[in-house]
Amino acid sequence: MCIPPSSKAAAESAMIVFGIHDSAKALMTCLVFNHENDHIHFLDVADGGYALAVKDMKHQLSEL
DSSP: OOOOHHHHHHHHTTSOOOOOOOOSOEEEEEEEEETTTEEEEEEEESTTHHHHHHHHHHHHHHTO
């Protein structure tokens, strides 16, 4: 897992709080309203993804 140095430094100074969950699998959800120019892609990891990242984030918040 790679955390950008600027994100790590900001988290250590309590400027930001974020959660990370590492996985070997990914999921992509595409919402296509218009194939030409109106579509959105959401990327998440499998095996709990954002839900487990929230647990990590809440732990950081509890230590502030």
